[in-house]
Amino acid sequence: MKVWLATALVCLLSIGAWAQEDPKAAVEPLKIVRDTFYQDVSKFQAGQLTEEELVIRISEQFAPLINDRTVALRVMGKFARQATQAERDRFTDRLESSLVDAYARGLAAYGGEQLVLPEEGVILKPGRAVAEARLESPGREALPIQFALGFEEGKGWMVENVVIAGINLGLTLRNQFADLVQSTGSVTGAIDSWSFESVSAK
Amino acid sequence: MYSRRLELSVGAFVLLGALCLAFLALEVSGLASTGDNGTYRLSARFDNVAGLTTRAKVSAAGVTVGRVVGIRYDKATAAAIVDMEISQDFAEFSEDTSASILTAGLLGEKYIGLSTGGDPNNLADGDMIYDTQSAIVLEELIGKFLLNMSSEK
Numbered sequence: 001m002k003v004w005l006a007t008a009l010v011c012l013l014s015i016g017a018w019a020q021e022d023p024k025a026a027v028e029p030l031k032i033v034r035d036t037f038y039q040d041v042s043k044f045q046a047g048q049l050t051e052e053e054l055v056i057r058i059s060e061q062f063a064p065l066i067n068d069r070t071v072a073l074r075v076m077g078k079f080a081r082q083a084t085q086a087e088r089d090r091f092t093d094r095l096e097s098s099l100v101d102a103y104a105r106g107l108a109a110y111g112g113e114q115l116v117l118p119e120e121g122v123i124l125k126p127g128r129a130v131a132e133a134r135l136e137s138p139g140r141e142a143l144p145i146q147f148a149l150g151f152e153e154g155k156g157w158m159v160e161n162v163v164i165a166g167i168n169l170g171l172t173l174r175n176q177f178a179d180l181v182q183s184t185g186s187v188t189g190a191i192d193s194w195s196f197e198s199v200s201a202k
Numbered sequence: 203m204y205s206r207r208l209e210l211s212v213g214a215f216v217l218l219g220a221l222c223l224a225f226l227a228l229e230v231s232g233l234a235s236t237g238d239n240g241t242y243r244l245s246a247r248f249d250n251v252a253g254l255t256t257r258a259k260v261s262a263a264g265v266t267v268g269r270v271v272g273i274r275y276d277k278a279t280a281a282a283i284v285d286m287e288i289s290q291d292f293a294e295f296s297e298d299t300s301a302s303i304l305t306a307g308l309l310g311e312k313y314i315g316l317s318t319g320g321d322p323n324n325l326a327d328g329d330m331i332y333d334t335q336s337a338i339v340l341e342e343l344i345g346k347f348l349l350n351m352s353s354e355k
Contacts, residue, residue: 073320074298074333080320081296088320122279124247124332130279146249148333161333166249166342168335171300174317 020151026121026129029157030147033061034115041110055104062103067150067158068092074161077174079187091191101196113137115145127151239290241268242327246301246314250336251282253312254303260286262316267292270314283330286314296321302335312337 019025037058044054072092073080080088114136121129128150135143148161148170161170180190251273260268268288276283288295298319303312316331325331 070298070321076320078318078320081322124279125330128332130332163335166336166338168300168302168333170333171302171317171335174300174319 019156020126021123023120023123023129026123026149026151026157027117027119027131029065030117030131030133030159033065034117036061041107051107054107055100058103058107059100062099063096064155065159066099067152067155067160068096070150070158070160071095071170074170075173075177076187077178079177079181079190083187087187087191091194094191094194098194098196105196111137116142121147121149129157241287241289242293243271244268244286244288244295244325244327244329244331246284246286246331246334247276247279248282248284248301248303248334248336250339251284251303251312252337252339253305254284254314254337255312258311258313260288260314260316262292262295262318265292267316284314293324294318295325297323297325297329298333299325299331300333300335301331303337 040049040054040057040061043049044051049057069092072088072095075095076083076088076091083091115133116136117133118131121131123129128148131147131149133145133147135145137143143165145165146163147159148163149157150160151157161168163169177190177194180193181187184190184193254270254273256270256272258270259266260270268286270284271287272285274283274285275281284301295316296319298321300317300319302315302317304315305312319333
């Protein structure tokens with residue numbers, strides 16, 4: 001019995017280790033979410049979904065793809081170490097809701113763009129990869145998008161950062177969080193005033 | 203006797219001037235030592251390092267914390283790997299630290315700016331920074347601007 005258990009454990013661990021180094025597995029969650037997004041948008045255009053339902057469905061699809069906790073720490077930057085656990089949790093929630101807001105506005109501006117994903121990502125080291133994609137818009141130059149992916153045990157590959165046309169979004173948001181800390185005078189103040197509007201206005 | 207003392211004074215003055223010039227050159231070029239407690243090595247992966255050279259300074263919050271000691275091309279990822287020596291005095295960069303290639307002033311030299319993240323674990327000797335912001339190439343920017351202008355017409 002013990003031998004069977006040990007064998008099963010070794011198999012599970014090796015599958016986990018294999019997944020962390022599989023370049024195809026790294027881009028698979030992105031492909032699933034992208035394809036579901038197109039299906040949902042088609043349903044919306046056919047009148048089978050309301051705009052509100054579409055936003056909810058897309059938020060539900062995107063949420064497991066994005067490593068909120070890691071992204072929140074990345075955005076808080078040096079202030080994350082000064083913040084309490086409660087403040088970090090609160091910022092994770094606020095960041096999540098501002099991302100949902102961003103999806104909704106992105107949908108409103110959606111004009112038939114196609115996200116072209118690579119067949120496989122580039123494994124930088126076990127558990128860390130990048131996927132070089134591009135966003136093709138009708139009548140416009142394709143926009144290069146780089147997804148930084150990290151492997152989370154039990155969750156799989158998740159997006160940790162996005163670089164759009166050479167602009168590091170995580171770093172840009174970190175600078176905006178630092179600006180908010182400076183303008184409000186505290187980390188708590190910056191968390192309270194963090195929203196899609198406050199970030200996009202800066 | 204008087205002439206010898208005068209010559210010695212002039213010699214000492216010239217030597218002092220030369221030392222001041224050497225100090226100034228080291229400070230301006232960023233070649234001066236960044237700390238007395240030794241260094242550790244970090245690398246960063248950039249898509250484009252346009253204009254960055256070895257011995258360029260590495261700074262965090264405007265403070266020089268190290269310098270670039272090597273730039274190489276990684277065939278596997280078609281990216282540039284920049285090796286940096288960081289002073290042990292600044293050994294608390296989190297694992298999600300970002301590295302950006304910045305320009306001192308409008309047309310100044312390129313340098314690397316480190317911005318620490320919130321990860322509780324710190325980078326150690328030999329670690330790689332993957333979260334980077336590459337150099338912005340002016341020609342590419344102008345090209346994109348012109349293309350967007352023509353597509354909007």
